[in-house]
Amino acid sequence: xxxxxxxxxVFFALYAAYCIFWGxxxxxxxxxxxxxxxxxxxxxxxxxxVAATAMSFTGWIAIGLPAMLLRDGLAFAPIGLCAIAxxxxxxxxxxxxxxxxxxxxxxxxxxxFSDYFGGQIMRLxxxxxxLLYALPFLGMQLxxxxxxxxxxxxxxxxxxxxxxxxAAMVFLYVCLGGMRAVAYVGALxxxxxxxxxxxxxxxxxxxxxxxxxxxxxxAKLGASKVGPWxxxxxxxxxxxxxxxxxxxxxxxGLEAPAGGVWTASMVLTYSFALMGLQLAPAFTIGAFAARxxxxxxxxxxxxxxxxxxxxxxxxxxxxxxxxxxxxASAPVAQAGLAVAQDLPLLxxxxxxxxxxxxLKSVGDHAPWFMGLLAVAGVAAxxxxxxxYSSATGTMFARDFYRHFLNPAASDAQQxxxxxxxxxxxxxxxxxMATYSSGAQVQLGALALSAGFQLLPxxxxxxxxxxxxxxxxxxxxxxxLVTVVFTDKLGLSLAExxxxxxxxxxxxxxxHSAGWGIACxxxxxxxxxxxxxxxxxxxxxxxxxxxxxxxxxxSPVKQFWRPVxxxxxxxxxxxxxxxxxxxxxxxxxAPNAGPSAWLFGIPSLWAWQIIWWALGVLLxxxxxxxxxxxxxxxxxxxxxxxxxxxxL
Amino acid sequence: xIASESSEHRLAVMTNWAFFASFGFCFVLSGFSESAPISxxxxxxxxxxxxxxxxxxxxIFGVGFTNPxxxxxxxxxxxxxxxxxxxxxxxPSFGETDVLIGxxxxxxxxxxxxxxxxxxxGIRESYAMMHRLHVQERRQP
Numbered sequence: 001x002x003x004x005x006x007x008x009x010v011f012f013a014l015y016a017a018y019c020i021f022w023g024x025x026x027x028x029x030x031x032x033x034x035x036x037x038x039x040x041x042x043x044x045x046x047x048x049x050v051a052a053t054a055m056s057f058t059g060w061i062a063i064g065l066p067a068m069l070l071r072d073g074l075a076f077a078p079i080g081l082c083a084i085a086x087x088x089x090x091x092x093x094x095x096x097x098x099x100x101x102x103x104x105x106x107x108x109x110x111x112x113f114s115d116y117f118g119g120q121i122m123r124l125x126x127x128x129x130x131l132l133y134a135l136p137f138l139g140m141q142l143x144x145x146x147x148x149x150x151x152x153x154x155x156x157x158x159x160x161x162x163x164x165x166x167a168a169m170v171f172l173y174v175c176l177g178g179m180r181a182v183a184y185v186g187a188l189x190x191x192x193x194x195x196x197x198x199x200x201x202x203x204x205x206x207x208x209x210x211x212x213x214x215x216x217x218x219a220k221l222g223a224s225k226v227g228p229w230x231x232x233x234x235x236x237x238x239x240x241x242x243x244x245x246x247x248x249x250x251x252x253g254l255e256a257p258a259g260g261v262w263t264a265s266m267v268l269t270y271s272f273a274l275m276g277l278q279l280a281p282a283f284t285i286g287a288f289a290a291r292x293x294x295x296x297x298x299x300x301x302x303x304x305x306x307x308x309x310x311x312x313x314x315x316x317x318x319x320x321x322x323x324x325x326x327x328a329s330a331p332v333a334q335a336g337l338a339v340a341q342d343l344p345l346l347x348x349x350x351x352x353x354x355x356x357x358x359l360k361s362v363g364d365h366a367p368w369f370m371g372l373l374a375v376a377g378v379a380a381x382x383x384x385x386x387x388y389s390s391a392t393g394t395m396f397a398r399d400f401y402r403h404f405l406n407p408a409a410s411d412a413q414q415x416x417x418x419x420x421x422x423x424x425x426x427x428x429x430x431x432m433a434t435y436s437s438g439a440q441v442q443l444g445a446l447a448l449s450a451g452f453q454l455l456p457x458x459x460x461x462x463x464x465x466x467x468x469x470x471x472x473x474x475x476x477x478x479x480l481v482t483v484v485f486t487d488k489l490g491l492s493l494a495e496x497x498x499x500x501x502x503x504x505x506x507x508x509x510x511h512s513a514g515w516g517i518a519c520x521x522x523x524x525x526x527x528x529x530x531x532x533x534x535x536x537x538x539x540x541x542x543x544x545x546x547x548x549x550x551x552x553x554s555p556v557k558q559f560w561r562p563v564x565x566x567x568x569x570x571x572x573x574x575x576x577x578x579x580x581x582x583x584x585x586x587x588x589a590p591n592a593g594p595s596a597w598l599f600g601i602p603s604l605w606a607w608q609i610i611w612w613a614l615g616v617l618l619x620x621x622x623x624x625x626x627x628x629x630x631x632x633x634x635x636x637x638x639x640x641x642x643x644x645x646x647l
Numbered sequence: 648x649i650a651s652e653s654s655e656h657r658l659a660v661m662t663n664w665a666f667f668a669s670f671g672f673c674f675v676l677s678g679f680s681e682s683a684p685i686s687x688x689x690x691x692x693x694x695x696x697x698x699x700x701x702x703x704x705x706x707i708f709g710v711g712f713t714n715p716x717x718x719x720x721x722x723x724x725x726x727x728x729x730x731x732x733x734x735x736x737x738x739p740s741f742g743e744t745d746v747l748i749g750x751x752x753x754x755x756x757x758x759x760x761x762x763x764x765x766x767x768x769g770i771r772e773s774y775a776m777m778h779r780l781h782v783q784e785r786r787q788p
Contacts, residue, residue, distance in 0.1 A: 011669070014669075018661070018665055022658075025654070042651060044655050046659075047655075047658070184658050187658065187662045188661075188662045188665050188666065191662065191666045192666070195666075195670065365680075365681070366673070366676075366677050366680070366681075368672070368673045368676050368677070369673045369677065372669055372670070372673050
């Protein structure tokens with residue numbers, strides 16, 4: 001057994017012991033169903049800050065973002081500003097959802113939607129979204145961790161075995177300790193996740209010979225035409241520029257956009273999809289479990305926006321772009337731009353292994369670090385897997401078993417069905433990943449976009465009482481259908497039934513989340529106009545009256561509100577929207593080199609850093625100054641009648 | 648402390664040490680294996696940071712070190728010191744730089760502990776506490 005494998009096992013065993021310890025420790029305390037599902041609504045603020053950050057950024061960011069940077073270059077880098085966009089979604093909706101949950105005793109978002117809008121359709125649609133989200137997402141996270149272990153063990157541990165083992169571990173500690181174990185283990189997972197991302201950036205930096213050397217290499221790359229898309233009409237290397245605001249092409253599979261897919265409109269709409277991470281039902285359940293609101297603003301502004309943002313705009317870029325010069329790209333190596341051969345060739349779809357190969361390169365002289373960082377990578381994926389499996393189990397027990405089958409279910413029965421739901425979810429996810437990876441990829445592509453479709457319905461509950469039940473439901477269904485038919489799954493379905501759609505995946509370089517939300521909002525607005533009902537609106541107003549009373553609008557908030565929204569729109573426009581194209585050469589042409597670059601780095605990167613800093617300021621303004629995530633001055637008095645009428 | 652606070656305190660302490668000790672351990676190993684003072688001292692700095700963070704956590708929760716914590720900490724420290732001494736004496740690849748790293752690192756941890764005791768109990772009380780322990784040990788048959 002190699003030394004690398006020994007250290008991998010040592011750290012993995014320690015980590016597994018830690019997870020199971022918290023599962024067992026919390027199993028003893030958990031007596032009621034609410035304790036199991038929501039940790040008795042007693043997750044401390046500091047745990048929420050760290051755990052929620054790990055859960056919302058997930059292994060995808062840890063493993064996927066550098067890999068995509070390697071494949072698509074700095075054109076993909078603005079996606080790193082999801083560190084601002086994702087918490088922005090939380091700032092808009094989490095505090096108010098938490099308030100409603102405290103007031104009316106909601107355990108799941110489906111209960112909240114059903115209670116607010118009335119009827120059962122909304123409950124079923126939210127359940128469907130939760131499942132659609134959880135199954136492929138869980139499978140993707142766990143299989144990514146499995147591949148990581150397979151690469152690091154030189155194939156001694158097959159990815160399927162590793163994935164099943166990791167799923168069993170998640171099952172064990174979540175099944176024992178419920179949401180409390182999810183959050184408690186999440187605290188360490190969050191710290192490991194953040195530190196591992198920094199460490200990988202530092203490893204790349206060291207291998208590249210320092211920052212100056214990295215910038216020089218970027219300059220040489222910018223002056224060349226090396227890369228899958230060569231140089232654009234402006235003469236800039238496609239790796240270092242945004243390929244336009246939008247390209248009216250039929251879509252992937254039919255017509256490829258020139259210079260790559262990451263146009264400004266794709267960046268914007270893909271960021272929308274990522275915002276779905278904090279709109280997803282699972283994350284809402286995580287927020288319901290928070291003891292108070294003290295952790296919300298620090299999580300959103302400092303942990304997610306500032307800390308993770310810093311990691312994504314600096315360290316992830318060094319790791320991803322740096323890999324081009326470390327032997328991972330054949331064209332770059334052939335052009336003589338590679339400074340080392342520390343990484344194997346990773347083009348042609350093998351980019352996802354980038355982080356594993358970085359760790360493996362460390363393993364030759366410091367196998368203990370490889371073991372620790374590998375466990376950190378696994379922890380990043382498990383944080384999400386634990387939350388999503390736990391939340392799906394909770395919804396299975398509350399919204400399916402308790403609501404439809406056994407309204408008088410005892411605490412023990414609810415917990416049992418919660419555990420059954422958790423087990424079934426994990427089982428289905430790993431089975432899908434093992435035997436049908438194609439279906440998993442197709443469904444996984446939809447997951448984020450589907451989560452984002454809850455935006456109008458959440459806006460109705462938290463802010464806009466004029467959105468009616470029929471409008472929210474029809475908008476949501478229209479949005480989901482549009483998402484399906486502008487992504488892989490719908491295209492495959494159409495092909496299967498013999499319909500030849502005139503568009504491919506993500507037509508006009510607009511992500512399916514963008515198409516979906518456009519349809520969703522349009523339908524929602526039109527149906528709301530047509531279906532206004534005074535009695536129903538008065539009923540909904542009781543929720544909004546409570547929100548207004550519990551979180552009143554102070555004169556300071558009134559002053560800042562229009563200013564803040566104007567700044568928010570400006571941020572979306574320039575940071576991840578059409579204004580992004582200005583960033584390609586505003587601070588120096590990508591092919592001009594460091595002497596002509598105003599900040600000594602490629603213009604697009606500098607643009608991203610500036611908008612990241614402004615983004616932190618923006619979310620600080622919203623979360624703290626506008627009090628959208630700050631604690632309430634008074635305690636919320638529970639009033640459980642509302643929910644009981646619908647159960 | 649009520650039960651939930653006790654559980655939270657335990658979580659904070661365990662998370663703290665799981666994080667700092669794992670990275671500290673790796674850096675110390677790298678420092679010794681490559682005779683790299685920066686890595687080695689970074690590792691010991693991580694242990695010192697873990698200790699300081701533990702003290703801060705205790706202060707936040709209004710508790711001190713428990714007897715099992717003190718016993719575990721001292722045991723680990725003594726075992727590590729013995730390993731270091733054994734490596735110095737018997738491992739021919741253990742060079743002068745490694746010895747310096749170890750001496751500096753273990754001294755820093757001990758210094759940290761002494762400073763903590765002095766700040767927490769005062770110089771006179773710390774001395775009296777040690778003196779009492781010493782007297783008790785002598786009286787025991």
